[in-house]
Amino acid sequence: MRTQRMISAAALALAVMLSTAGCVANANSEANSGGAGSDQTLTIAYSEGGNTLDPAEANDGTSDTLVVAAYDQLVTYGTKEVDGKRVSDTATIVPMLATEWTADETDTVYTFTLRDDVTFQSGKKLTADDVVRSFEHIAASASASFLYGMAGVSTVEASDEHTVVVTLTAPNHLFLQILPMYSFSILDMDLVEKNGGAEWLAKNTAGTGPYVIDSWDPASAAELSRNEDYWGEKPALGTVNLKFITDPSNRLQLLKKGSVDAALEVAPKDLENLEGDGIVVDSRPSNKVLFFAMNNTIAPFDDPKVRKAITYAIPYEKLIDDVMKGQASPMRSSVASSTPGFTDEGNDASHDLDKAKALLAEAGYPDGFTFDFTLGSGFSDWNDDAVLIQAELAKIGVTMNITNMARAQFLEALAGKQVQSYISRWTSFVNDPGYHLGLLMTSEGTSNYMNYDNARVDQLWKEAASEPDADVRNEKYGEMQKLISEEAPWAYLYEYNIAVAHGEGLEGYTSYPDGLIRFFQLSKSE
Numbered sequence: 001m002r003t004q005r006m007i008s009a010a011a012l013a014l015a016v017m018l019s020t021a022g023c024v025a026n027a028n029s030e031a032n033s034g035g036a037g038s039d040q041t042l043t044i045a046y047s048e049g050g051n052t053l054d055p056a057e058a059n060d061g062t063s064d065t066l067v068v069a070a071y072d073q074l075v076t077y078g079t080k081e082v083d084g085k086r087v088s089d090t091a092t093i094v095p096m097l098a099t100e101w102t103a104d105e106t107d108t109v110y111t112f113t114l115r116d117d118v119t120f121q122s123g124k125k126l127t128a129d130d131v132v133r134s135f136e137h138i139a140a141s142a143s144a145s146f147l148y149g150m151a152g153v154s155t156v157e158a159s160d161e162h163t164v165v166v167t168l169t170a171p172n173h174l175f176l177q178i179l180p181m182y183s184f185s186i187l188d189m190d191l192v193e194k195n196g197g198a199e200w201l202a203k204n205t206a207g208t209g210p211y212v213i214d215s216w217d218p219a220s221a222a223e224l225s226r227n228e229d230y231w232g233e234k235p236a237l238g239t240v241n242l243k244f245i246t247d248p249s250n251r252l253q254l255l256k257k258g259s260v261d262a263a264l265e266v267a268p269k270d271l272e273n274l275e276g277d278g279i280v281v282d283s284r285p286s287n288k289v290l291f292f293a294m295n296n297t298i299a300p301f302d303d304p305k306v307r308k309a310i311t312y313a314i315p316y317e318k319l320i321d322d323v324m325k326g327q328a329s330p331m332r333s334s335v336a337s338s339t340p341g342f343t344d345e346g347n348d349a350s351h352d353l354d355k356a357k358a359l360l361a362e363a364g365y366p367d368g369f370t371f372d373f374t375l376g377s378g379f380s381d382w383n384d385d386a387v388l389i390q391a392e393l394a395k396i397g398v399t400m401n402i403t404n405m406a407r408a409q410f411l412e413a414l415a416g417k418q419v420q421s422y423i424s425r426w427t428s429f430v431n432d433p434g435y436h437l438g439l440l441m442t443s444e445g446t447s448n449y450m451n452y453d454n455a456r457v458d459q460l461w462k463e464a465a466s467e468p469d470a471d472v473r474n475e476k477y478g479e480m481q482k483l484i485s486e487e488a489p490w491a492y493l494y495e496y497n498i499a500v501a502h503g504e505g506l507e508g509y510t511s512y513p514d515g516l517i518r519f520f521q522l523s524k525s526e
Contacts, residue, residue, distance in 0.1 A: 042522060044261060045245050049216075051218065051408075056141035068516055070209040074131070075098055097208065112165075130186055151168075309357075312356035314392065323381050331492035368396060
């Protein structure tokens with residue numbers, strides 16, 4: 001039998017402390033100051049209603065938020081305080097459904113010990129078999145299966161009722177970073193299979209989480225109630241109501257009238273003068289980025305010189321100042337500036353129309369060209385950005401034909417990988433360049449909708465995945481970023497601030513890389 005060693009002495013010391021104390025699921029109970037078990041109600045306005053409740057298939061902010069409310073994972077991220085605000089500490093992995101874990105000397109065999117006091121919302125006791133079957137569901141899914149492979153999972157087995165052994169294909173530094181993601185939620189698979197499988201799971205839940213989803217209509221609203229049998233500390237909020245309101249001005253008016261306690265996706269122009277009169281604007285830097293993507297397999301964007309020319313024609317300062325009203329910062333690489341291993345090497349793009357014209361001439365387009373741009377609905381800044389970019393491109397003879405598309409159709413079109421150009425935003429839920437670049441910039445990446453393909457980038461990504469030394473990994477990620485910037489599959493637009501507008505009495509908000517609100521951390525002061 002292999003000798004087991006501790007993954008992290010600090011993490012496992014905390015694991016023992018939490019398991020004996022019976023603390024809240026993700027060790028964030030200090031952020032919850034409203035008193036467990038109260039009857040407080042939170043009403044919050046979202047821009048969209050979500051698409052699924054299946055953790056392995058969720059891929060929009062509302063679906064993801066509902067999943068993290070209804071489900072738990074084996075482990076989760078710690079938290080810390082930065083400049084007086086509670087934020088996630090993704091470098092620290094702490095217990096959730098697993099009380100502790102070890103790895104063998106090869107860093108490929110992980111053994112997780114489960115809590116013995118957890119029941120699903122159905123009343124069934126959690127066992128190792130549920131974990132094994134949940135991982136099988138993830139591996140078979142359309143969306144999360146890529147993450148399963150990215151984490152390097154080979155086999156998942158139950159050695160006894162409360163012990164799970166996960167074997168990796170090779171050492172993988174992303175494994176423990178990916179496990180806290182909602183995609184790796186643990187499901188009551190007996191309940192799922194009894195009711196018909198994945199189709200049922202898309203509209204129902206089978207979790208152990210702090211909230212029960214009592215109703216969900218993606219067109220209008222959802223209602224959640226506290227799970228009174230939750231194994232961890234009871235959330236302060238007894239009821240959470242979500243209202244789905246597409247128009248940002250309507251969300252804003254509801255907040256001003258006090259009809260909702262918080263509103264998301266408020267237009268930056270409306271945030272400028274919103275603070276006061278009982279409303280707080282909590283605006284924080286994030287790793288959510290916005291980019292202008294050009295399909296590398298469709299002319300003229302199959303030519304790197306043309307793509308580079310576009311990067312010089314973007315009016316970056318106007319986008320940040322005039323559209324985002326300062327609620328964003330410059331994006332200088334294919335990963336966000338807050339990501340470990342970030343470098344802007346290889347990116348010399350600035351607003352320079354003369355350089356843009358010169359590159360177009362070199363590429364054989366001295367008089368410019370015409371191309372199609374697909375604009376997905378739902379975000380006011382995208383529309384304003386597109387209009388500004390269109391006007392600037394016209395100055396170098398490039399005609400940008402804008403086609404508007406409803407968000408659901410837009411996402412479907414992107415998945416087909418035949419959209420010539422588009423604007424899109426991305427938040428890396430794991431704040432690691434391997435996760436971000438693997439999904440977006442490798443040839444097999446599931447979100448590489450612009451068909452970027454560089455064999456050296458692929459090779460570096462694979463090498464970095466199994467590299468235990470963080471400095472060496474970051475050298476490889478740095479080379480990847482440099483190559484990507486030089487070939488310009490994207491024009492880098494900006495990095496968003498995450499802004500939550502809420503009433504003065506809302507407390508406990510903690511920001512995470514995924515941008516999701518964890519309701520169990522919140523309370524309302526009396």
